[in-house]
Amino acid sequence: xxxxxxxxxxxxxxxxxxxxxIRYVVLLLSLTVLYWAVSDVDIFWPWVWDAPNQIGRxxxxxxxxxxxxxxxxxxxxxxxVHIATLATALTLFVALPVSYIAAQNTxxxxxxxxxxxxxxxxxxxxxxxxxxxxxxxxxxxxVLAGILAIMFRSIxxxxxxxxxxxxxxxRRPVEAMQATGAxxxxxxxxxxxxxxxxxxxxxxxxxxxxxxxxxxxxxxVGAGGIGVILQGAIDTFAWPTVATILIAIIALVxxxxxxxxxxxxxxx
Amino acid sequence: xxxxxSADGERRVRRxxxxxxxxxxxxxxxxxxxxxxxxxxxxxxxxxxNWERIAEGVPRAARIFGGGFPPxxxxxxxxxxxxxxxxxxxxxxxxxxxxxxxxxAVMAARNLVPRPVYVVGRAVIIVSRSFHPVIVAILFVAAxxxxxxxxxLTLTLYSIxxxxxxxxxxxxEIxxxxxxxxxxxxxGYFATLVYAVFPQILPRQVGLSMYQLDSNLRAxxxxxxVGAGGIGSTLMNAxxxxxxxxxxxxxxxxxxxxxVSEGVSGWMRKRIW
Amino acid sequence: MLEITKLVKxxxxxxxxxxxxxxxxxxHSVVAIVGASGAGKSTLLRCIxxxxxPTSGSIKLNGTELVTLKGAALRRARRKIGMVFQGFxxxxxxxxxxxxxxxxxxxxxxxxxxxxxxxxxxIERAFALLERVEIAHYANKRADALSxxxxxxxxxxxxxxxxxxxxxxxxxxASLDPRTSEQIMRLLQxxxxxxxxxxxxxxxxxxxxxAYTERIVGLRHGKMIFDGTPAAFTxxxxxxxxxxIEAPDEAVTEPPAASPRKGPRGxxxxxxx
Numbered sequence: 001x002x003x004x005x006x007x008x009x010x011x012x013x014x015x016x017x018x019x020x021x022i023r024y025v026v027l028l029l030s031l032t033v034l035y036w037a038v039s040d041v042d043i044f045w046p047w048v049w050d051a052p053n054q055i056g057r058x059x060x061x062x063x064x065x066x067x068x069x070x071x072x073x074x075x076x077x078x079x080x081v082h083i084a085t086l087a088t089a090l091t092l093f094v095a096l097p098v099s100y101i102a103a104q105n106t107x108x109x110x111x112x113x114x115x116x117x118x119x120x121x122x123x124x125x126x127x128x129x130x131x132x133x134x135x136x137x138x139x140x141x142x143v144l145a146g147i148l149a150i151m152f153r154s155i156x157x158x159x160x161x162x163x164x165x166x167x168x169x170x171r172r173p174v175e176a177m178q179a180t181g182a183x184x185x186x187x188x189x190x191x192x193x194x195x196x197x198x199x200x201x202x203x204x205x206x207x208x209x210x211x212x213x214x215x216x217x218x219x220x221v222g223a224g225g226i227g228v229i230l231q232g233a234i235d236t237f238a239w240p241t242v243a244t245i246l247i248a249i250i251a252l253v254x255x256x257x258x259x260x261x262x263x264x265x266x267x268x
Numbered sequence: 269x270x271x272x273x274s275a276d277g278e279r280r281v282r283r284x285x286x287x288x289x290x291x292x293x294x295x296x297x298x299x300x301x302x303x304x305x306x307x308x309x310x311x312x313x314x315x316x317x318n319w320e321r322i323a324e325g326v327p328r329a330a331r332i333f334g335g336g337f338p339p340x341x342x343x344x345x346x347x348x349x350x351x352x353x354x355x356x357x358x359x360x361x362x363x364x365x366x367x368x369x370x371x372x373a374v375m376a377a378r379n380l381v382p383r384p385v386y387v388v389g390r391a392v393i394i395v396s397r398s399f400h401p402v403i404v405a406i407l408f409v410a411a412x413x414x415x416x417x418x419x420x421l422t423l424t425l426y427s428i429x430x431x432x433x434x435x436x437x438x439x440x441e442i443x444x445x446x447x448x449x450x451x452x453x454x455x456g457y458f459a460t461l462v463y464a465v466f467p468q469i470l471p472r473q474v475g476l477s478m479y480q481l482d483s484n485l486r487a488x489x490x491x492x493x494v495g496a497g498g499i500g501s502t503l504m505n506a507x508x509x510x511x512x513x514x515x516x517x518x519x520x521x522x523x524x525x526x527x528v529s530e531g532v533s534g535w536m537r538k539r540i541w
Numbered sequence: 542m543l544e545i546t547k548l549v550k551x552x553x554x555x556x557x558x559x560x561x562x563x564x565x566x567x568x569h570s571v572v573a574i575v576g577a578s579g580a581g582k583s584t585l586l587r588c589i590x591x592x593x594x595p596t597s598g599s600i601k602l603n604g605t606e607l608v609t610l611k612g613a614a615l616r617r618a619r620r621k622i623g624m625v626f627q628g629f630x631x632x633x634x635x636x637x638x639x640x641x642x643x644x645x646x647x648x649x650x651x652x653x654x655x656x657x658x659x660x661x662x663x664i665e666r667a668f669a670l671l672e673r674v675e676i677a678h679y680a681n682k683r684a685d686a687l688s689x690x691x692x693x694x695x696x697x698x699x700x701x702x703x704x705x706x707x708x709x710x711x712x713x714x715a716s717l718d719p720r721t722s723e724q725i726m727r728l729l730q731x732x733x734x735x736x737x738x739x740x741x742x743x744x745x746x747x748x749x750x751x752a753y754t755e756r757i758v759g760l761r762h763g764k765m766i767f768d769g770t771p772a773a774f775t776x777x778x779x780x781x782x783x784x785x786i787e788a789p790d791e792a793v794t795e796p797p798a799a800s801p802r803k804g805p806r807g808x809x810x811x812x813x814x
Contacts, residue, residue, distance in 0.1 A: 012638055012664045012680065014657050033359060041356040042497070043417050051412045051421070058411040082311040125523040127490045129402060133507055138329045140321035217402040220494055224315075230403070234410060242407075246399070253398040445630035449696075452590050453703055454620030454647025456613075459654045463643050467634040 058239070065247060066240030072229065073248050080225035080252065083143055083218065084211035087150035088204065095155045099162035105174075106166055106192065120163070123156030128214045132223040141222035149223055150211050158207055165199035166192065201267045205260050212256040216249050226252075332512050339520055340513035346502060347518060351525065354498035357419040358484040364420070365427020365484075366477045372428055373435035373469075374461065380439060393436070396429030405491035416497030423484045423491065430483070431476045435469060442468045475537050482533035489522050542567045543589070543707055543739065548598035550584050550763075557596070558584045560763040566707075569737040571730055573750035573771075576760035577783055582743040585760070586709045589741075590622045591615060603706055620647030623700030625729075627712035629692045631699075633685035637676065640684050640695050641667045644702025663702070670698045674728060690721035697728065701736070708733070710742040714749065722746070726753040747779060 013020075047054075101107050102116025132149035139145050173191040182190065219227020226249060233241040341347070374380055375389025396404075401422050408418035446464040455463065492500020499522060506515040543566040550559040558581045566572055574582050587593035589600055591607060600607045602621065610618050623644075631640050645663045646654055653659060671677035674694040679687060684695060693713060700708055710729060714722030726742075730753045733740045744750045750757055751771040759767030759774075759782035767778045 010665060010668050011661075012667070014636065014639065014681075016681070034363065037356040037359045040352070041360065041416050041420075042353060043415065043420075047412060048417060051417065054411045055408075058407070079315060082315055085307075086311055086315075121527065122523070125526045126519065127486065129490050129493055130503070130519070130522075133493065133504075134332075137332055137507065139325040140318060142318050142321065143315045144317055144322055213398075213400050217400045220402055220406060227403075231406075234406060246403070249403070250395065250398045254394075443630075443633075445626060445628050446632050448592055449624070449626060449630035449632075449699070450643060450646060451592060452619060452622070452624040453644050453699070454616040454618075455643070455654075456616060456646075456651070458651050459646045462651075462655050463632055463635070463639075463646065467632050470634065 061239040062243035062246075064240065065243035066238070067244055069229075069241055070244065073226070073245055076219075076226040076229050077248055077252050079143065080215045080218075080227075081212065083146045083150060083225050084208060084215045087147045087215070088154060088208045088211050090147065090151050091154040091158055091207070092204070094151075095158035095162060098155060099159040099166060100188075102159060103163040103166035105169075105171070106188070116159075116163070120156045120159045123152055123154075124160065125156075126153070128153040129217060129221060132218050132221045136222045141224075143224035146215060146218040146223035146225055149218060150215055153214070154207050154211060157210075158203055161203045162196065162200065165196045165203070169195040202264070205263050205267070209256050209260040213253055216252070335510070335512035336516040338513065339517035341517050343514055347499075347514075347521060350492075350499035350502035350518070351521070353416055354485065354488040354492070354500070357416050357423060357488045357496075357498050358481060361420045361423030361488070362427060362477065362481045362484050364424040366431055366473070366480060368424065369428045369431035369435060370473075372432040373439060374465075376432060376436035377439035379442075379444070380461075380465070389432075389436070393429050393432045396425045397433060401426045401487050401491055402494055405496040406494045409495045414495040414497070414501075419488055419491050419496035419498055422496055423487055426487060427480050427484060431473075431480055434476055435473060438469045438472045439465060478533045478537045482529050485529050486526055489526075542601075542603055543741075544599075544601040545585075545589075546599045546601075548585070548588060548600065549596045550581070550588055550593065551596045558763050559588070559595075561598070562760075562763065562765055564758065564765065564768075566739050566741065569733055569739050570756055571733050571740045571742065571754040572756045572758060573754040574741060574743050574758045574760060575745070575747055575750050575767075575782060578745075580760040580782075581763040582760055583711055586624070586711050586741060586743055589707075589709060590619050590624055592624075616647055620703050621706045623703045623705030623708040625693070625696050625700050625708065625710040625713045627715045629689075629696045629716070631684040631692055631695055633683070635684060636681050637671070637684055637687070637695050638667060638680040641671065641680075641698050641702055644699040647703060667698070667702060670701055673732075674698055688721075689717050690724060693717060693721075693725050694728070697725070697732070701732065705738065708738050708740045710740060712743050712745060715745055722749065729753070747774075750774075 098116050098119050100116075101112040102120055104113070107113040107116065128149050131152045132145055135145035135148045135152075139148070169192060173195070174187060177187040177191040215225050217227050219225045219229070220231050222228070226245065230242065230245045230249075233239075233245060372389055372392055375385050376393050377389075378386055381389070404425055405418060405422040408421045412418050412421065442465060446468065447460060450460040450464040488498045489500045489503070492498040492502070493504045495501060495504075499518060503515060503518045503522075506512075506518060543564070545562060545564040548559050548562040548564075549557050551557040558579075562581075562585065564585075574585065576582050584593055588595040589602075589607065591610070595608055598608065602618070605618060607615075607618055632643065635643075639657065642657070642659050642663060645659060649659060649663075668677055668680070671680060674697065676687075676691055676694050676698075679691065684692065687695065693716075696713075708729070713729065714725050717725060726749050729740055729742065732738065742750075742754065751774060754771060757767065757769065757771055757774045758765060759778060761782055766781055767774065769778075
């Protein structure tokens with residue numbers, strides 16, 4: 001059987017000609033884009049080869065971490081947590097109504113639907129840092145700008161996910177409530193709210209976790225929190241202090257993750 | 269009537285009803301409210317609000333928005349070159365990050381590597397995920413100077429953390445039978461990876477790469493604010509020079525680009541799978 | 542010639558799964574290994590190609606001691622041992638041809654493996670074997686597009702691509718319908734005689750074992766309690782092997798459930814080794 005003459009010299013190719021052609025075209029396009037990106041980008045190449053050195057040297061300057069300002073750092077961490085928490089809490093007051101009007105099945109009318117969607121998109125497309133930049137320009141450097149920045153970014157996130165949760169609810173309880181003659185508010189209270197409650201807690205906890213991370217950088221544009229002293233330490237080349245701050249940030253983020261993990265298993 | 273006159277005459281219908289509270293324990297329920305109130309007082313009391321400066325906010329906002337409208341596209345060339353740089357940063361960082369994420373994902377997959385390697389792989393991923401890209405960017409700016417290089421390095425690290433974590437989880441869930449079959453043929457470690465592991469994670473990897481390109485494009489607008497190149501740097505400069513009309517033009521274009529990129533990336537992911 | 546002496550396998554500190562097992566397979570005979578779930582059939586096969594590490598004992602294939610082999614030497618030994626799996630263990634996303642060629646992974650280098658540049662002789666052998674099992678027209682189909690019987694044929698061809706000196710088949714028909722499993726058994730039987738290959742088949746279906754093999758080995762609690770011709774495998778022998786544990790599949794050709802079986806000691810087909 002193995003000696004069947006028909007198989008002699010048979011070739012096998014993994015793909016047929018058309019597939020190969022498509023692959024070559026895609027490859028060529030990708031390489032062109034890559035070539036364009038590499039050749040056109042404004043990089044001074046000798047610096048690139050020197051970069052590992054520079055990064056190593058920076059790392060060496062940070063070692064060992066300097067714990068002298070630990071008290072101040074912990075204070076700033078606490079401020080960071082406050083910003084994240086207060087902003088998350090404030091977000092709810094805006095995000096819930098917006099999600100209500102932005103959900104297809106609960107929106108009062110088309111105009112409200114589009115208004116809701118516009119608010120969500122605008123909020124999500126502008127990054128927290130950019131919001132912070134704007135609010136620092138308006139209210140001056142400080143925690144208020146930070147809280148507002150985090151809040152304005154969170155509205156889109158919470159609102160979009162809540163809107164989706166509302167759109168996915170079971171219609172039948174809503175109909176049952178309407179059949180009793182309840183008005184809109186009562187229908188929401190009895191048929192919508194109980195159904196979206198678990199999603200609501202999950203989203204809020206998730207966003208709080210994200211907000212903790214985001215609020216660590218607010219200070220870099222002057223909007224309060226740990227970022228302010230990080231920027232200060234970098235500006236004064238106090239690298240060992242920078243290292244301490246970085247370690248503190250990792251600890252905070254991991255702690256936040258642990259807390260949200262516990263909350264999630266408890267509440268949901 | 270029937271109820272009351274039924275055989276059990278003494279028992280009466282209950283006249284009051286309260287909704288059972290969400291938290292059954294009364295002390296805990298009120299304690300929680302108290303804790304929330306206490307927290308608010310504490311947090312708002314200790315946070316340093318500069319009320320005088322905040323009070324100036326309204327006229328300032330009026331000035332900023334007054335200066336910002338209508339947005340000015342007079343310096344479209346600057347806008348264009350900023351975006352071009354952001355796109356280049358995003359492309360290069362995605363490419364580097366996605367390629368480097370594969371070895372790190374393998375290192376961080378419990379089922380493929382010995383314990384010490386796993387610990388190192390996980391540690392790299394955890395650390396690169398703990399820092400917001402802006403913090404990483406500011407450090408890279410300090411190390412290698414202002415410009416797109418710092419941005420590329422930052423977003424590469426960011427991509428390694430994100431893609432690496434999800435890929436590692438995917439690897440830990442692969443069908444192990446295929447790995448066994450390759451081992452049984454006498455294939456070496458890397459041949460086993462290429463034949464039994466990579467085909468299984470490929471669809472996920474492609475999807476993640478698309479997502480990451482979109483995500484890096486967004487992030488490249490942000491890391492520029494601390495000097496790592498791209499449109500973010502242009503935006504920062506406009507803000508710094510009180511060029512609010514130009515800044516608003518940049519913002520509008522950023523929003524538009526993000527929406528388009530989100531749509532394209534979503535469509536591609538759906539098409540590929 | 543395969544010589545197993547005093548083979549012991551113990552998972553953790555449990556009762557050993559294989560207790561000082563001795564087995565000699567000479568020439569090119571087809572040997573069926575029967576026994577209840579958890580009797581140690583699968584472990585025995587996996588000890589031979591070291592997908593499971595034996596605790597003690599010796600396994601010699603044509604004079605080479607397999608138990609002590611490590612690294613490259615182990616891989617060289619493995620490529621001489623073909624294995625067919627219950628769940629086929631094909632790489633779903635690759636084509637039939639790639640799956641078949643994967644049987645050569647122990648022979649080709651990594652570059653050839655990654656670029657699929659296999660030697661012409663391998664490709665001819667692959668086509669010849671695919672023709673032999675009548676699925677050559679599927680060469681460029683994806684493995685997950687095939688039916689169960691076709692997939693198992695790919696699995697058999699992959700094992701034969703290794704130019705094995707012995708073929709191990711771990712419940713090769715358990716995931717197939719009765720008619721297809723008869724076909725696969727017949728195929729294994731005729732391939733064994735065509736290629737003068739000894740074949741060890743773990744099988745749950747006693748009727749098929751009697752019909753398609755020349756020798757039956759009965760395991761119970763890791764000990765060999767029967768070794769003889771199918772004719773000698775009487776009702777008493779059957780009772781000795783399966784008695785009081787579960788009903789065997791004698792006379793009935795109904796295949797057992799398609800899901801991998803889990804033995805009482807956690808010996809599964811996806812053992813993480």
